[in-house]
Amino acid sequence: xxxxxxxxxxxxxxxxxxxxxxxxxxxxxxxxxxxxxxxxxxxxxxxxxxxxxxxxxxxxxxxxxxxxxxxxxxxxxxxxxxxxxxxxxxxxxxxxxxxxxxxxxxxxxxxxxxxxxxxxxxxxxxxxxxxxxxxxxxxxxxxxxxxxxxxxxxxxxxxxxxxxxxxxxxxxxxxxxxxxxxxxxxxxxxxxxxxxxxxxxxxxxxxxxxxxxxxxxxxxxxxxxxxxxxxxxxxxxxxxxxx
Numbered sequence: 001x002x003x004x005x006x007x008x009x010x011x012x013x014x015x016x017x018x019x020x021x022x023x024x025x026x027x028x029x030x031x032x033x034x035x036x037x038x039x040x041x042x043x044x045x046x047x048x049x050x051x052x053x054x055x056x057x058x059x060x061x062x063x064x065x066x067x068x069x070x071x072x073x074x075x076x077x078x079x080x081x082x083x084x085x086x087x088x089x090x091x092x093x094x095x096x097x098x099x100x101x102x103x104x105x106x107x108x109x110x111x112x113x114x115x116x117x118x119x120x121x122x123x124x125x126x127x128x129x130x131x132x133x134x135x136x137x138x139x140x141x142x143x144x145x146x147x148x149x150x151x152x153x154x155x156x157x158x159x160x161x162x163x164x165x166x167x168x169x170x171x172x173x174x175x176x177x178x179x180x181x182x183x184x185x186x187x188x189x190x191x192x193x194x195x196x197x198x199x200x201x202x203x204x205x206x207x208x209x210x211x212x213x214x215x216x217x218x219x220x221x222x223x224x225x226x227x228x229x230x231x232x233x234x235x236x237x238x239x240x241x242x243x
Contacts, residue, residue, distance in 0.1 A: 003125055006136045007118070007176035010143050014114065014175075017147025018168035022161065029215050033224035035152045036211035037231025038145040043203035044232075045239045047113075047196050055193020064197045071201025076209070078105055106153035107167040109202050110146055111174045116195065117143075118178020145235065146171060152211070 048068065055064045121136050150171045154164040215224045 003122070003179055006121060006140070007179050009140055010114075010118070010175035011172045013140055013143035014147040014150075014172040015168065017144035017149075018151040018164070018171070020144075020148060022151055022155075022164060029224055030227050031148060032152055032156060032211055032215035033227030034231040034234075035145070035149045036207045036215055037228035037233070038207075038235050039149055039203050039211060039231075040207035040228075041232040041235030041239075042113075042145070043200045043207065045236050047200040047203060051193045051196035051200055053193075054189070055197065057193075058190040059193060064193055067194050067197035068201040068204070071198035072205045073201070074198075075105075075109070075202045075205040103154040103156065103159045103163075104167070106206050107150045107171065109199070109206065110150050110153070111167065111171040113199050113203075114143070114146055114171050114174035115178040115181075116199070118175035118180075119182055120178075120192075121175065122179040122182030143175070145231070149211075153206075156211075 051064055051068075052061065147168060150168050151164045154167055212228060215228070
């Protein structure tokens with residue numbers, strides 16, 4: 001029963017975040033600035049420390065950091081391919097053309113990260129209710145920002161409301177699917193650190209190479225920079241309070 005309530009809470013938190021982003025789309029540059037800080041904050045304060053803690057039992061720090069770099073580089077290649085595809089579709093338009101695949105790529109990564117969050121909750125509860133509760137609190141504290149980030153990644157690439165809501169729904173249900181999956185299979189302990197390191201690299205790319213430049217494009221840089229710092233600070237505080 002408790003796990004079901006946690007899954008429902010994650011769904012609602014993610015959905016609320018996405019609807020807030022949709023409501024504030026006229027101030028998208030400010031919300032994008034916040035999202036950039038939140039995504040980078042998740043990488044630095046959540047994914048990478050967790051990858052190091054879980055992975056150091058099986059791998060060296062160099063190996064784990066190499067996976068971060070590989071994840072960053074892999075996302076770079078996928079992003080460039082998506083951007084080239086989008087530019088081809090919009091040939092003859094302005095240089096800063098939208099590439100819908102980029103939005104879907106980013107939203108898909110966030111949804112898979114949310115699925116892994118659910119897996120982490122489920123496995124933690126298999127160990128003990130106390131550990132499961134701690135992990136669940138950590139996940140719930142940043143699910144609102146996950147919803148904001150998912151919607152923003154779609155909207156900034158020219159995606160429509162319906163597309164954004166579809167991805168938001170997938171991201172919202174992903175933790176519940178992750179929790180449920182832990183009753184069907186067991187992910188090897190040695191795989192967790194590697195997977196989290198890869199996603200740390202993904203998120204660093206999304207925040208630093210995509211969201212930050214986009215939030216600054218043709219907008220006042222002081223406010224967007226302030227929102228980026230606020231986004232990172234929110235995730236930092238959430239992780240500290242949960243941990």
